[in-house]
Amino acid sequence: MQYIVIPIFIALFIAALYFLFRKKEPAVDVNDEFPSNWKKILEQEVAFYRELSSEADKIRFEKGIINFLNKVTVTGVETEITETDKLLVASSAVIPLFGFPGWSFRNLDEVLLYKTTFNQDYETEGNERNILGMVGEGAMNRMMILSKPELYRGFQNKNSRQNVGIHEFVHLLDKADGKVDGLPKILLKSEYLKPWLKLVHMEIKAIHENESDINPYAAKSEIEFLSVVSEYFFEQPELMKEKHPDLFDILEKMYAQDLA
Structure with a gap:
């Protein structure tokens, strides 16, 4: 997660570039029936959805997708937005909340997809473009930025323990209690806070x-630890259970999901 204080002139410059280059899709207009072509995209691209054990769970996932896309705009910056783009962004949001039916992100209005990685000044050209995604602060509050190629890479690499979309949405969950600190109190019951912190410090030491x-x-920090291990948990749950059983157990409780 990036924390950036932006001078006014830089913020205005960024805003000008944003409105100049963004290609905004119209609001999603869907009926109660989930579009069949969307189902095909989810089956092909999203392993979490594909591996759901019941049709009822798949329908609940689909409703989460519709709810997200009806509330949050997905906008391309110097890139066209496709249905797959929108569904991968929405899936990144639905996956960590899947254990909490009816929950949604209330601290987000728009997700910007950039054509590539970017730097601290949101530039997609030049050096030091090592940022894959971030949750906006200050002038970019209630916005998220994701590198479109990295978003796809997180879903396409079956052996990866990384998914930038999930990573950034976990930051938003962490932020939901008013403090970004790696302690998502809306997810973690009080009796698990000390065991969680103990595991965090043990694993960081390792x-x-x-x-x-x-x-x-x-x-890097307790904040990043939460998002990174959450990626691992959702991308490679069986491997995490084998390698880090205690961490896996507390993440199952945190997200109210039995992935193994």
């Missing part, structure tokens, strides 16, 4: 000592 298969970016 990462620093090169004794963990968790993405080293998790060791």
Whole structure:
């Protein structure tokens, strides 16, 4: 997650570029019946949806997609937006909330898809373009930015433990209690807070000592640890249960989902 204080002139410049280059799709207009071509896209692209064990669960996932797209705009910046783009963004939001029927993100209005990675000044050209996604702050509040190629990569690589869409939506969940601190109090019951923090510090220590298969970016902070291990949990649950059983157990409780 990136924390950026933007001077007024930079914010105005960014806003000008945004309105100049964005290609905004019209609001989603769907009936109660989920479009059949959308079902095909989810079956092909989203393993989480494909592996749901019942038709009722798939219908609930689909309703979550519709609810998200009716509330949040997906906008392309220097890139065209397709149905698959919108469905992958929406799936990234639905997956971490799937254990909580009826929940939705109330702290987000728009997701911007960039044509590539970007830098601290939101530029997609030049050096230091190492940012894959971020939750906006300040002038970009209630917005999320994702690199479109990285969004796709998170869903297409079956052996990956990374998914930038899920990563950023977990940051939003962390933010929902008013404080971004790696302690999502809306998800984690009070009796699990101390065990969670103990595991966080143990795993960060293991990462620093090169004794963990968790993405080293998790060791940057408790905030990033939450999002990184959540990616791992949703992308490779069986591997996480094998390698990190205690961490897997508390994440199952946190997200109210039995993935193994």
